Amino acid sequence: MLKDMFQNYPKKRPKLPKEYIEIYSSYHKGNREGKGIASFLSQKIESWMHRKVAKDVKKNSNKSTLEIGAGTLNQLKFEKAYYYEIVEPFKDLY
Numbered sequence: 166m167l168k169d170m171f172q173n174y175p176k177k178r179p180k181l182p183k184e185y186i187e188i189y190s191s192y193h194k195g196n197r198e199g200k201g202i203a204s205f206l207s208q209k210i211e212s213w214m215h216r217k218v219a220k221d222v223k224k225n226s227n228k229s230t231l232e233i234g235a236g237t238l239n240q241l242k243f244e245k246a247y248y249y250e251i252v253e254p255f256k257d258l259y
Contacts, residue, residue: 193257194237194257197237197239198239211240215240229249229250230244231251232250232252234253234254235252238251
């Protein structure tokens with residue numbers, strides 16, 4: 166039974182047409198930049214979260230941050246850490 170459940174994984178998704186990719190990229194970047202009311206409100210909540218996380222790292226700390234899915238790097242204005250590494254596989258955001 167368990168074997169049957171996973172026989173279709175990993176799924177292979179067909180490539181999107183170029184026009185769809187452009188629409189997706191534009192929408193995704195606009196979302197990360199806070200365009201639109203829902204994205205704007207989401208960014209306000211995210212900024213609160215980033216302030217809370219950044220507050221956890223004391224000044225002159227030797228801690229470092231690894232941000233996976235760093236997006237457009239809008240969180241950097243909240244970070245005072247000297248050691249900040251990012252991973253963002255979606256190249257259209259930068």
